[in-house]
Amino acid sequence: MPELPEVEVVRRGLEKFVVGSTVESVDILHPRAIRRHVPGPADLAGRIVGQRICAAERRGKYLWLVLEPSATAIVVHLGMSGQMLVQPEDAPDEKHLRIRARLGAGTDLRFVDQRTFGGWAIAEMVEVDGTPVPDSVAHIARDPMDPRFDVESVVKVLRGKHTEIKRALLDQTVVSGVGNIYADEALWRARIHGTRLTDKLTGPQLRQVLASAREVMDAALDQGGTSFDALYVNVNGESGYFDRSLHAYGREDEPCDRCGAPIRREKFMNRSSYSCPVCQPPPRRRSPRTPG
DNA sequence: TATATCTCCTGCGGGC
C-alpha cells in the first residue's frame, strides 16, 4: 500500500527515467483513472501531449510531474494499488493498465492500478507558503520529510483538536504522508494508543509521535518502501521489503517485539488497527463515538 | 465549523 516512502521511491524513479522527456501521445484506457480531471480524457490528453516533463515532485502521498512550457502539472495519486511504470513501448499491456503516455525513444510511462483508487489529473501550479505546488494539492499539509516541516506548528494544531490521535495522523491536512501502516508503527514506537485524544496528549507525547512517524518512514525509505504483495512496486517493477521490519501492523497475536504481549487488532475507522495492549494502553475513558 | 461516517473499487481467501 503506497504511503509516503513508497511514493518517494516512485518519485525518485520518475526523476531518473522520465524527467527531460516530452510526451508524444496519451491513451486513457479507464475513465476512472482520470475521474478527478473533470474536463475529461480528451482535455487531459490535449494538455499533456507536446509538453516536456521538467521535474518530479512530491508532497505526502501526492506526486506530480511539472510540465513545460504550460506551467501545469500531472498530479498523480497511487491510491491503494497504483504503479507508475517505465516500460519499453513494445512491452505487453499490463492487466490493469489504465493510462499510457508515450515518451518517445521507445519508452512508455504507464499507470497501472488494480483497485482504481488512484489516478491522474492536470492542475495549475500555485505558490503556497513559499512553495510551488499544484492547486489541487494546496490543501495538503507538509509531510514529516519536508525540510520545511514545522513540528511545533503541527503540535499546536493537534492540541487544538478534539479527536483521536490516529484519526489526526491520517488527516492529510494536518500532517501528510501517513497512512494506516505507518500510523500504527509510529504509535507503537511512541507507546501511544491510537484512540488517545489529541487534546489530552502532552506536547512531548505529540512530538514523540511525529518523530516516530519520521523515523519509521526514514527506515522504510532506506529499504525501498513497504510491500505486502505485488500491488506496490517502484518504476522498475521491484517491490520494497520494509514489511519485514514492521512491529505492529499485520502482526495480530504475534508477540510484541518490546514486551512479548500479543499484538491486538481492533476495528478503527472501518479498517484494522494494530497495537500492543501493554506498551500502548488504551485511554481509560474512550471517545463515545468509538465502538468497543 | 469540526468531526465522523460512507462510498468508491478489485482481487483474494475462506466458508459452504
Added chain:
DNA sequence: TGCCCGCAGGAGATAT
C-alpha cells in the same frame, strides 16, 4: 467447482 461474502484502505462526499 462455483458462488457468496468479508476484507484491504485513501480521500472526497455526505452526514451529524
